[in-house]
Structure formats: structure tokens, C-alpha cells
Amino acid sequence: MDSRDEVDAFVDKAVAAGATVTQPARDYGFIYHQSVADLDGHQWEPFFMAPDAVPPQA
16 A cells, blocks of 8 residues: 555455454554455455665665
């Protein structure tokens, strides 16, 4: 996702549609991650990774 807010919005919409949060949100500073299971049991794990966390490649 493009931001932490997009991750949260995705999870909020999923939960409103019946999904279940399977793990609490995790914030590692450079990566923000959440986990939900949809009604069919499929696991979704949206995340945001700060673009400046990856060093430039030569």
C-alpha cells in the first residue's frame, strides 16, 4: 500500500465486510503490517514500507 492510512482503511473495509483480524497491527518503524482473514479463510496481509528504508542500488 502507499501509506499506513491505506493499510488501516483496507483492514477497516475488510472487517466491515465480515473479515477477521488475525494478528494485531505490527509497526517495525520502516514497515507497518496488518493481517486479516476473509470469509473464505484467505489470509490478507497489507503492508506499507517506507520508501527511504531501502538503500539506493548502484
